[in-house]
Amino acid sequence: MTDNTETRHTVSESADKIVLKTSLKRGSGTRDQDKIDVKCKGSDPEETAAQLAQTLAALEAEGVAQTLRGTQPEEDNE
Secondary structure (H helix, E strand, O other): OOOOOOOOOOOOOOOOOEEEEEEEEEOOOOOOOEEEEEEEEEOOHHHHHHHHHHHHHHHHHOOHHHHHHHOOOOOOOO
């Protein structure tokens, strides 16, 4: 008996071997929390750590967290 079943193998591999993730959270109450997730990828640990540090510094320098905090959803007028 001949088996005509085709087997397909796929490899999912990224060129980036280092993945650093962090979450910035402000506030403690359910309705008083702001959260920003940051993820940096790279192949060199020192370069990836520097990239993460630069990203966090840029977020702080540009006032992203404060801007997000000040953003309020529009009220539904219906």
